[in-house]
Amino acid sequence: MAMVYVVVGIAVFCSLLLAVRFFYTKRARAPQNASVSLLVVAGSGGHTTEILRLLGSLSQSYSPRHYVLADSDKMSEDKIRSFEQKRAELSPSSSFTLNRIPRSREVRQSWSSSVLTTIRSIFYSLPLTFRLKPDLVLCNGPGTCVPICISALLLRLLGLKRVTIVYVESICRVENLSLSGKILYYFSNHFFVQWPTLKEKYPKSHYLGRIV
Template sequence: MNMFYAVLGIAVLVSLLIVARFFYGKRVGVPRNTSVSLLVVAGSGGHTTEILRLLGSLSQSYSPRHYVLADSDKMSEDKIRSFERKKAETSPSSLFTLNRIPRSREVRQSWSSSVLTTIRSVVYSLPLTFRLKPDMVLCNGPGTCVPICISALLLKLLGLKRVTIVYVESVCRVENLSLSGKILYHFSDHFFVQWPALKEKYPKSHYLGRIV
């Protein structure tokens, strides 16, 4: 029975992505507003460190920043708060929020059960993403980013907000994409890799060298 629900869940997720991609297949640029509402997906360990390094190179126009963390991630919140305290020293008006959703997949979790937990994560991600209506989603590989990006695609599909999805593959991925990268390579608006071998394998990606 679990396998049946797993297969059904995969079919639902894939169908949602294909439909959203069909209706909103044209890639869009980053909004040219005076400010860009940014939804940032943090992941435990190195993912959060990398994404904060990337945020450190962005201008003050990327505000507010809405961080999304897995509910079992105990380390990222401290890193984010420390980063934002330093940012507030130069930009007192800088705004950010912290938001938690269920983790879509734990390390070494079985594939069948991970589909079910991913669907659960999507259920929590939808109202959050629809409420925040970000201009851009920025992520770099944690499993939590897949439900968030699915929600952003549905925002486009329903005509509620045209969200730009920017995916930056982790620097530790030298020859192969992460599972999140393999999924979002087909649906992100801008997909960046940090090694030339990945650019050769995935020609639609952008290679600018190491950026984090």
């Protein structure tokens, strides 16, 4: 029940911020060959493996890549460094950063306590996202991505940066979205699922078959 209040609170908060849209200023479009600053939210275990497979299919123009990890995630950093080391062999000028924030919700954490940890994570995410000002946020379901996407949404709504949010639901989600997916389904610019059953349930989503 507490998580319902969080979702409703986020929706109301974002709706209120729509009132500041008139502060948007027109910006010239970047050239097609311009680099794209990418903020990638890495989750533990399979989430990181999937997101790195997806990054492997992106061109070298997606640079710099700013990775965000939960501070309790001990394994993802090694996977990311290994991935970036191989990528650097193809493009020595490629760059990346590693950034950590508190995890918004641990596995099997109670819903009531997750409200406080999510708020704490948002407070850490806001200054980080506002400092990096990415062009694109890419995530695939870890709870850590919700505070980051909320921060990116604020950047967009306040007219500070037109940030595109792309959400790719994990391949393991066959019939139902993850909790992160259920929240970001309404706020992401592009929402991808990897099973046709999810496309039927969530018409706003894009189904392209297996992506990763």
